[in-house]
Amino acid sequence: MSNWLDAVLVLLMLTSLWLLGSSRLQACIRAVALQGALLGLIPLLSKWPDISLRLGAVAVVSMVIKAVVLPALLRRAVREVNVRNEVEPLVGFTTSLLLGIALWGIATHIAGRLPVDVPGLSPLLVPVAIFTVLCGFLLIVSRNTAVMQVIGYLGLENGIYVFGWAFAIEEPLLVEMGVLLDVFVAVFVMGITIHHLSREFDSIETDELASLKD
Amino acid sequence: MLWLLIAVPAIAALLAFALPWNWPRRALLVASAGLHAGLSAAALASPPQPLLNGWIALDAASLLFLAITSTVFLVTSFYAVGYLAREGRRDPEPSEDIPFVNFPEAVFTGCLLLFLAAMTLVVVSHHWGLMWVAVEGTTLASAPLIYFHRYPKSLEATWKYLVICSVGIALALLGNFFLAVAAKGAHLPLHLAIADLERHAGALDPLWLQAAFLLLLVGYGTKMGLAPLHTWLPDAHSEAPSIVSALLSGVLLNCAFLAILRGHSLLVKAGLGKFSQDLLVLFGLVSMVVAAVFIIRQADYKRLLAYSSIEHMGILALGVGIGGVAGFGSMLHAVNHSFTKAMLFLAAGNTLAFFHTKSTAEARGTLRVLPVTGVLWIAGLLAITGSPPFGTFLSEFTVLKGIVDGGHVLTGVCYLAALGAVFVGMSAVVLPIVYGTPAAEQSAVTASQGPATEAWWSVAPPLVLGTGVLLLGLYLPAGLSDLLKQAAIAVGAQ
Numbered sequence: 001m002s003n004w005l006d007a008v009l010v011l012l013m014l015t016s017l018w019l020l021g022s023s024r025l026q027a028c029i030r031a032v033a034l035q036g037a038l039l040g041l042i043p044l045l046s047k048w049p050d051i052s053l054r055l056g057a058v059a060v061v062s063m064v065i066k067a068v069v070l071p072a073l074l075r076r077a078v079r080e081v082n083v084r085n086e087v088e089p090l091v092g093f094t095t096s097l098l099l100g101i102a103l104w105g106i107a108t109h110i111a112g113r114l115p116v117d118v119p120g121l122s123p124l125l126v127p128v129a130i131f132t133v134l135c136g137f138l139l140i141v142s143r144n145t146a147v148m149q150v151i152g153y154l155g156l157e158n159g160i161y162v163f164g165w166a167f168a169i170e171e172p173l174l175v176e177m178g179v180l181l182d183v184f185v186a187v188f189v190m191g192i193t194i195h196h197l198s199r200e201f202d203s204i205e206t207d208e209l210a211s212l213k214d
Numbered sequence: 215m216l217w218l219l220i221a222v223p224a225i226a227a228l229l230a231f232a233l234p235w236n237w238p239r240r241a242l243l244v245a246s247a248g249l250h251a252g253l254s255a256a257a258l259a260s261p262p263q264p265l266l267n268g269w270i271a272l273d274a275a276s277l278l279f280l281a282i283t284s285t286v287f288l289v290t291s292f293y294a295v296g297y298l299a300r301e302g303r304r305d306p307e308p309s310e311d312i313p314f315v316n317f318p319e320a321v322f323t324g325c326l327l328l329f330l331a332a333m334t335l336v337v338v339s340h341h342w343g344l345m346w347v348a349v350e351g352t353t354l355a356s357a358p359l360i361y362f363h364r365y366p367k368s369l370e371a372t373w374k375y376l377v378i379c380s381v382g383i384a385l386a387l388l389g390n391f392f393l394a395v396a397a398k399g400a401h402l403p404l405h406l407a408i409a410d411l412e413r414h415a416g417a418l419d420p421l422w423l424q425a426a427f428l429l430l431l432v433g434y435g436t437k438m439g440l441a442p443l444h445t446w447l448p449d450a451h452s453e454a455p456s457i458v459s460a461l462l463s464g465v466l467l468n469c470a471f472l473a474i475l476r477g478h479s480l481l482v483k484a485g486l487g488k489f490s491q492d493l494l495v496l497f498g499l500v501s502m503v504v505a506a507v508f509i510i511r512q513a514d515y516k517r518l519l520a521y522s523s524i525e526h527m528g529i530l531a532l533g534v535g536i537g538g539v540a541g542f543g544s545m546l547h548a549v550n551h552s553f554t555k556a557m558l559f560l561a562a563g564n565t566l567a568f569f570h571t572k573s574t575a576e577a578r579g580t581l582r583v584l585p586v587t588g589v590l591w592i593a594g595l596l597a598i599t600g601s602p603p604f605g606t607f608l609s610e611f612t613v614l615k616g617i618v619d620g621g622h623v624l625t626g627v628c629y630l631a632a633l634g635a636v637f638v639g640m641s642a643v644v645l646p647i648v649y650g651t652p653a654a655e656q657s658a659v660t661a662s663q664g665p666a667t668e669a670w671w672s673v674a675p676p677l678v679l680g681t682g683v684l685l686l687g688l689y690l691p692a693g694l695s696d697l698l699k700q701a702a703i704a705v706g707a708q
Contacts (some may be wrong), residue, residue: 115421116395133388140381146677149377156381160388177345179387180351189357193373200366209370212449214508214517 003123005045009124012038012162013104018150019155020096023089028151031072035132035158036066042165046122049176057178062161068189077191078147079161081198091142099138107131125162131164132159144205150187157183215262217271219280220251220335227327233304233322233668236302240295247284247291250330254284258697268409269341274700278545279337279472281697282552285682287330289675290549292328292559294457296671300567319329322362327353330463336469341463342406343391345473346383349437349488352466353379371446372452378446382436386473386485389429393480395591398606406474415483423481425491430477431497440469440497440531441504444524451520452572457565459516464556468548471530471598478534482706483624491535498532502526502632510639514572518643519558522598526551527637532629533613541707542614545698546667546690547609550683554597554606557679559591564672565647574643578650580629583660587614590680595644597683599637605686 015038018031040063043055091099107130114128136156140149201208227273233239257272264271270296272280276507298319332351353376361372394406396418411418436443451459474494481490505525512518533544545665561654564587569577581588597604600611610633617626652660702708 001318017220039686068496115419116426137381146373152375152507153380153384157387160391163388164391164394167582176343180349180356182347185354186350186376189354190380193357193361193369196364196369197373200369201567206373211367212374212453213369213513214448 005042005194006124008038008041008045009122009128009162012158013128013131016132016155017100018141019070019151020100020135021093023093023135024173025078025145025147025151026075028148031065032074032158033071033150035155036070037063039063039066039158039161039165042162053095062176065184066158066161069184073187073191077194079148080195085117089143089148091138092104096138096142100135103134104131105136107134111131118191129159129163132156132162135159136188144199144207146190146206149206150194151191153190154183154187215253216256216265216272216338218685219250219257219338221329222249222253222325223334226565227324227331229323230327236298236319239320240298240322243326244291244295246327247288247330249286251284252281252326254407264340266341266592267407269344269407270338270662271340271409272338273340273704274697275472275704276337276340278697278701279548280334280467282315282468282549283330283333283337283465286552286679287461288561290457290460290556292373293460293563293670293675294323296669297457297563298312299608302530310470321358325355326356326458326461329359329466330383331355333465333469336471340408340409342393344413345476346387349434349470349473350380350383350384352438352469353383356462356466357456359458359639360450362455362458363453368453372435373579375446375450379437380561382433382443384433385429385436386433389426389433389477392422392429393542394427395419396426396506402595408480412480412483415480418484420484421484424486424489426460427436427477427486428493431474431490432492434470434473434477435497437500437529438467438474438531440526441501441524441528444504447524448517448520451523451559452514452516456516456566459519459562460556460559461524463519463559464552467523467527471527471548472705474531475707476535479704487537487706491537494531494535495622496535498528498530498535499550499628499632501528501531502629502636504637505636506632509636509643512541512584512639513573513574515647516559516562516572516579518574518640519555519562522558522640523551523555523633524638526555526598528632529610529613529629529660530623532706536613536616536620536622536625537707538616538619540620541702541705543609543612543616544707545701546612546686547606550597550605550609550686553679553683553686554594554604557590557676557683558598560672560676560679562593565591567672568666574577574647576653577645579648579652579656581648583652583665585665586668586670586677590673590676591644591648593604593680593684594676595640595648595697597680599640600633603684603687605683608687608690612684 015031015035019028022028042057043059080110108127111126131154136152136159137151144196223246226242226613230239258277261272293341311419332348332355335348336345339348357372357376360375361368439447451462478490502525505521508521529547530544533540565577567582571577580591597606600606
């Protein structure tokens with residue numbers, strides 16, 4: 001199944017670039033939902049055909065949360081508040097894309113220096129994981145609207161998950177569920193905060209949040 | 215037994231969300247804090263059996279940090295009751311000088327108790343994944359606490375806290391996965407249980423292990439407030455209600471510190487101690503210097519205390535990085551700092567309630583208008599700057615002794631210079647708060663009615679904490695000293 005796995009990884013990489021280049025919030029939410037769905041496929045494809053009940057369950061739950069529930073929460077936040085698309089990010093969209101290509105170079109460089117001693121592991125896996133994390137970072141620091149920052153956080157989290165799935169790290173079910181729950185609550189709390197932000201500041205542009213400084 | 219430590223605050227939190235009456239809820243807060251403290255004391259007397267294959271266990275380090283958490287929470291819970299009663303009496307409608315409505319008290323109390331449950335889980339977990347879940351849990355439980363006064367600035371602080379800490383902690387998750395890869399490379403069928411990893415530390419892949427520690431340090435270091443990752447800390451501490459600031463500074467930062475210590479301990483056991491020690495010393499010194507720069511001429515006394523926390527987190531990291539006797543000093547300093555900082559934040563809360571301003575230029579002469587709070591400020595200033603006879607003097611001196619013993623001249627010079635700068639900077643800001651001349655209107659009120667009466671709940675808790683620090687400076691009980699030593703050994707700092 002390694003061809004399929006590679007295809008999924010390439011798609012993941014493309015969704016990251018899509019996130020970097022798009023100004024439309026709805027499109028970005030769709031991209032991050034697609035990422036969540038692709039993410040759930042990775043453990044299934046890499047272990048195919050011997051999938052334990054536990055692995056299947058975790059994959060399905062993670063897919064439901066990351067591809068359905070969290071995007072729904074984000075959409076609700078966007079609908080409720082007086083939302084605008086990202087008009088003037090700190091770093092422009094073309095520049096972001098160019099930076100994205102540079103990040104890919106960095107990711108492959110880092111991945112090349114870390115020894116991976118797991119047979120049958122796709123050579124794309126580690127670079128794609130690191131790339132997704134770096135793209136999430138770039139989104140968080142370069143975008144002005146609170147919703148885009150949450151999307152960046154989700155992208156970052158997805159990248160970390162690619163890594164976790166890649167090595168099929170045998171974390172106990174309890175911990176995996178805990179991690180998913182934390183992410184869910186984090187986005188939920190952030191959603192509520194966004195709601196309050198829009199009421200207080202009449203916008204969710206975080207560059208208005210600049211009264212606290214030294 | 216161990217379950218109860220986490221279950222008591224968690225169940226009490228659910229009750230607090232559900233209870234519709236204020237006074238029973240406040241009683242519940244104090245009762246569950248007292249029960250938690252009692253359970254911690256029992257655990258100190260006879261450490262209970264580990265649970266869940268040893269993922270939840272109490273070693274010396276857990277016991278030490280559990281004791282700090284429980285004590286500070288219990289003492290501040292009394293303050294919380296009075297505080298909530300006073301906030302509850304406020305005009306529920308927004309008015310000219312109070313342009314906001316507080317968060318519902320039920321949510322506040324519930325989150326406070328959830329916060330305690332999450333912090334307890336951090337200190338007792340001996341599994342990297344579980345600890346990560348707990349640390350992120352503390353962020354989520356405390357975010358609504360910072361937003362108690364619903365005004366724009368606290369909202370801004372909450373947002374920064376949520377985003378910066380969540381991103382930081384996400385990196386720590388990546389660090390966890392790196393740890394697992396380090397174990398996989400060694401062909402060990404391992405989970406991320408701390409004890410298992412430490413037992414096989416020698417077989418772990420060193421490169422992945424170093425990368426993992428770096429991520430854990432950056433991730434949990436964000437939460438601990440190590441510069442330059444500290445940016446959320448002054449905002450959150452200055453905008454949160456003072457009792458929350460006291461808990462954030464006095465307890466939460468320690469929990470994040472413990473998470474870093476677990477990583478350090480693993481590296482020491484794997485023979486890579488030099489790598490983690492150097493990083494800890496570097497981050498420690500940078501934090502002290504950055505904090506000193508911002509403390510000098512600070513115009514907001516709650517931000518002042520927040521920067522002071524960054525400085526003290528630097529001392530903790532530095533002490534562990536130096537090792538030897540400094541590791542012991544660092545453990546002792548964790549206790550001293552928690553008590554002192556919680557006391558100072560509570561005193562700051564009293565000051566803020568009276569003057570309605572956090573500006574150091576306007577809140578002056580507390581000794582005249584609020585005599586007990588004035589005394590608390592002056593004692594707190596002496597304690598936090600490490601003056602004798604307070605316990606902080608002893609612990610900062612022990613760290614210095616460790617530095618000198620190890621022959622780290624440059625580190626010692628930087629350490630002393632930063633401490634000196636902080637001493638001067640803090641004195642210059644705090645002394646006018648204590649001895650300055652109050653503004654005309656407050657002077658007039660005081661002249662006609664005498665000093666304001668200070669409610670017992672607002673002064674007794676900080677006085678208890680201050681007395682604790684003073685006693686620790688005069689006499690270190692043998693039992694505590696043993697515990698500190700064992701804790702330092704358990705985290706590889708001895």
